[in-house]
Amino acid sequence: MWVLTPAAFAGKLLSVFRQPLSSLWRSLVPLFCWLRATFWLLATKRTKQHLVLRGPDETKEEEEDPPLPTTPTSVNYHFTRQCNYKCGFCFHTAKTSFVLPLEEAKRGLLLLKEAGMEKINFSGGEPFLPDRGEYLGKLVRFCKVELRLPSVSIVSNGSLIRERWFQNYGEYLDILAISCDSFDEEVNVLIGRGQGKKNHVENLQKLRRWCRDYRVAFKINSVINRFNVEEDMTEQIKALNPVRWKVFQCLLIEGENCGEDALREAERFVIGDEEFERFLERHKEVSCLVPESNQKMKDSYLILDEYIYNHCHSS
Numbered sequence: 001m002w003v004l005t006p007a008a009f010a011g012k013l014l015s016v017f018r019q020p021l022s023s024l025w026r027s028l029v030p031l032f033c034w035l036r037a038t039f040w041l042l043a044t045k046r047t048k049q050h051l052v053l054r055g056p057d058e059t060k061e062e063e064e065d066p067p068l069p070t071t072p073t074s075v076n077y078h079f080t081r082q083c084n085y086k087c088g089f090c091f092h093t094a095k096t097s098f099v100l101p102l103e104e105a106k107r108g109l110l111l112l113k114e115a116g117m118e119k120i121n122f123s124g125g126e127p128f129l130p131d132r133g134e135y136l137g138k139l140v141r142f143c144k145v146e147l148r149l150p151s152v153s154i155v156s157n158g159s160l161i162r163e164r165w166f167q168n169y170g171e172y173l174d175i176l177a178i179s180c181d182s183f184d185e186e187v188n189v190l191i192g193r194g195q196g197k198k199n200h201v202e203n204l205q206k207l208r209r210w211c212r213d214y215r216v217a218f219k220i221n222s223v224i225n226r227f228n229v230e231e232d233m234t235e236q237i238k239a240l241n242p243v244r245w246k247v248f249q250c251l252l253i254e255g256e257n258c259g260e261d262a263l264r265e266a267e268r269f270v271i272g273d274e275e276f277e278r279f280l281e282r283h284k285e286v287s288c289l290v291p292e293s294n295q296k297m298k299d300s301y302l303i304l305d306e307y308i309y310n311h312c313h314s315s
Contacts, residue, residue, distance in 0.1 A: 071116035077304045079105060079139075080125040085157050087181075087192040089225055091253040092125060093263040098306050099130050106142050108308040119151040128160040137169035144172035153177060155221060158207050159198060170214035177219035177246070180204050182228045183236045190227050191269075208240050217243045224279050225250040225269040237286050245288045249276045 081094045100108070109120065120143050127136045136154065143149045153175035180200065182188050188200045204220075211218035220242045222233070237245050250269045252258045257266035273293065280291050 072112055072302045073116055074119040074121075075112055075117050075302050075304060076121045076123055077109075077308065078123050078125065079135075079304075079306055079308070080127060080130050081306055082129050083124055083126040083157070084129060084159060085126065085193050087223075088264055089191075089223055089250045089257055089266040089269040090264055091251060091256045091266075092123075092305075093256050094125065095263065096306065099135065100306065100308055102135060102138060105139060105308060106146075108304075109139070109143060109147060113147045113149065117147075118149060119153070120149055121153045121155060123155040126157055126160060127154055128156055128165070133160065133162070133165045137165060137172075140169050141172045144174075151175070153219075155179065157193065157200075158203055159200070161207060161210075163210055166210050166214040166216070170210075170216055173216050175217040175219055175243075176207070176211055177221050177244075178204055178207055179221045179223070181222050181225070182231055183233055184228075184231065187227050187231070191225070204240070208242075219244045219246065221246045221248065223248045223250055224271060224276055226271055227269070229271050229275050229279055232282055234283055234286055237283075237288070242288055244290055245286060247280065247283075247289060247291045249273075249291075249293050 078092050080099050081092055081096055082099075083090070083094060109117075112120075122136055122139060127133075130136070140152055140154070143152045151174050152172065154173065155177045156179070158178040158180075179193075180188075181191050181193065183201055185194075185199055185201060188194055193200050208218055210216075218240075220237065220240065222228075222245065224247060250266065250271060252266055252270060255261045257264035276291075276293065280289070283289055
């Protein structure tokens with residue numbers, strides 16, 4: 001069992017910073033995961049002590065709060081912040097144009113695999129933007145062929161995907177999730193998913209066909225917000241027949257889509273819990289619907305940003 005002491009921490013930190021700068025980041029991932037696991041162990045120990053002291057009649061509430069997982073089984077890698085859309089509620093905005101060099105990204109993914117990663121999801125920004133999707137395709141192939149991950153998926157707005165990408169990389173991809181917040185093109189434009197003469201909904205139908213042709217599971221992600229909360233999408237979702245329709249409640253993230261330093265002002269998109277529940281009730285006949293409230297979103301994901309090694313934690 002790991003025990004956190006000043007000497008142990010100093011030793012870990014010193015061993016990292018003795019390395020050449022070019023390889024420094026490779027040791028930061030295990031360091032942060034080591035810290036995370038150590039704090040978890042201490043927190044678990046303290047919780048058990050509290051349970052003993054509080055008595056048998058007062059332990060139920062404590063026991064219902066499970067400790068945070070320390071193994072990064074499922075990872076969301078937002079490797080770029082750049083996007084060709086301007087969704088008003090976006091919580092990973094284009095504050096930088098940085099994209100990690102491909103080989104560095106692969107090394108980070110290898111470390112995560114060694115730490116227990118089984119599922120990887122690539123997102124952005126728009127993941128098909130860097131190098132016209134080639135960067136993403138190479139990462140997808142690496143994760144499936146070299147790392148042998150059971151599940152490799154992508155979340156995209158779909159506007160930049162070409163059939164040639166499926167021809168080159170489709171066999172390595174398990175799931176493609178396309179973001180679609182409305183089946184009314186005017187609403188998509190209001191939200192920020194408009195792009196000139198391209199029709200977001202028509203493009204969604206084309207991508208559905210390609211996923212079927214290249215044997216890639218097709219998902220749809222929708223963010224429920226002020227502009228689409230009264231919409232009924234039942235008929236269109238059933239026609240597209242995705243394996244999963246993930247429905248999110250619009251979420252505020254300080255410094256990303258709200259606050260002084262934010263590039264978006266998502267406050268005008270926010271809906272209440274009751275409004276979100278009414279939307280879910282309206283679509284209860286859609287068997288593939290998987291809802292995610294704000295609370296579930298905050299507690300469920302291990303998210304890596306474009307630097308990959310700076311955010312080895314849940315958010």
